[in-house]
Amino acid sequence: KAGVTQTPRYLIKTRGQQVTLSCSPISGHRSVSWYQQTPGQGLQFLFEYFSETQRNKGNFPGRFSGRQFSNSRSEMNVSTLELGDSALYLCASTSTPAYGYTFGSGTRLTVV
Amino acid sequence: GENVEQHPSTLSVQEGDSAVIKCTYSDSASNYFPWYKQELGKRPQLIIDIRSNVGEKKDQRIAVTLNKTAKHFSLHITETQPEDSAVYFCAATKAAGNKLTFGGGTRVLVKP
Numbered sequence: 001k002a003g004v005t006q007t008p009r010y011l012i013k014t015r016g017q018q019v020t021l022s023c024s025p026i027s028g029h030r031s032v033s034w035y036q037q038t039p040g041q042g043l044q045f046l047f048e049y050f051s052e053t054q055r056n057k058g059n060f061p062g063r064f065s066g067r068q069f070s071n072s073r074s075e076m077n078v079s080t081l082e083l084g085d086s087a088l089y090l091c092a093s094t095s096t097p098a099y100g101y102t103f104g105s106g107t108r109l110t111v112v
Numbered sequence: 113g114e115n116v117e118q119h120p121s122t123l124s125v126q127e128g129d130s131a132v133i134k135c136t137y138s139d140s141a142s143n144y145f146p147w148y149k150q151e152l153g154k155r156p157q158l159i160i161d162i163r164s165n166v167g168e169k170k171d172q173r174i175a176v177t178l179n180k181t182a183k184h185f186s187l188h189i190t191e192t193q194p195e196d197s198a199v200y201f202c203a204a205t206k207a208a209g210n211k212l213t214f215g216g217g218t219r220v221l222v223k224p
Contacts, residue, residue, distance in 0.1 A: 033211065043156075043201060045211035056211050090155065092212075099144055099163075101212060103155045 002027065004093050004104035012110045018079040021107045025072050025093030032074040033101070034066060037088040046089075049074055081111045114139040116204050118215025125192050126223055133218045135202035136184040142204040145178060145185045146212070151198045159200075160187070192222045 005024040013019050025032050033048035033056075045058035049068035066076040072093075078085055088108050092101040115138040125131050137145075143164035148156035162169045162176045162185065169176050173192075178185040189196055199219050203212040 035212075042216050043203075043212075043214040045213070048211060058211060099146075100158060100161065101146065102158065103148075105155045 004091060004102050006089075006091055006104035006107050008107060009105065010108050010110075012112060013081050015081055015083060015111055017081050018077060019081060019109060020075055020077045021089055021091075021109075023074045023076075023091035023093075023104055025074070025091075026102055029093035029095050029102075030072050031094045032068055032072060033092050033094075034074070034076050035090045035092065035103075036060075037090055037106070038086075043090070046076065078109075083111050085109065086111045114142060114204055114206075114213040116202060116213050116215040118202050118218055120218060121216060122219045122221070124221045124223060127192060127194060129192055131187075131189040131192050131196070131220055131222075133187045133200055133202065133220075134184060135186070135204075135215045136182075137204040137213075138183065139204070139206070140180075140183065141206050142213075144205050145176070146203050147176060147187050148201045148203065149198045150201065150217075156201060189220075192220075194222050194224050196220060197222045 007022045031050045034046040036044050047066050048056045052068045063079045068074045088106045090106045092103045094101045118135045146161035149159045150156040160174050160176050162178050173190045175188045199217045201217050202215040205212045
């Protein structure tokens with residue numbers, strides 16, 4: 001079966017712009033979570049959605065937001081981009097109970 | 113919140129030798145501990161996981177041990193091969209929608 005699909009794979013944006021990233025989970029998986037990966041901070045949790053509801057949120061500013069649609073696809077949005085937002089953004093999906101998270105290939109965001 | 117520490121940060125081994133990576137966690141309520149392997153430019157891939165009701169789990173050359181009392185868990189790779197070279201991440205969670213808290217990663221280099 002198809003894995004977790006993230007689009008786009010690469011993005012270059014300018015400071016101050018906003019960006020939307022998309023994640024399609026494995027079919028049947030209703031939980032989608034997002035992570036930011038940087039060399040300095042490692043893998044950090046952004047938020048998790050289940051059945052269109054945000055169940056958990058990490059310690060990121062309000063510029064980072066997300067949502068989940070009825071088909072379990074999820075989007076995350078970053079507004080007013082800063083240079084420090086440059087990172088690999090990964091999403092992971094899992095069924096319930098939430099074991100065996102499967103990651104997508106990520107979206108590499110570069111802010112210039 | 114949960115805090116996961118991972119050691120060592122880099123590990124160089126000769127092909128055929130064993131590699132051991134250790135992680136400690138802080139939240140005694142955590143009950144699910146996955147390990148991910150991330151090759152350069154690729155997504156993290158789940159290689160093995162263990163739940164808190166189990167002390168050890170093995171899958172071919174890979175094994176994970178868990179000591180709930182001491183709150184630490186370890187990854188053991190035997191008979192290492194060059195294709196084992198990658199960054200390995202441990203993680204801990206209370207599952208059911210909670211975030212994965214990752215260790216800082218271990219860069220493993222297997223020298224032929």
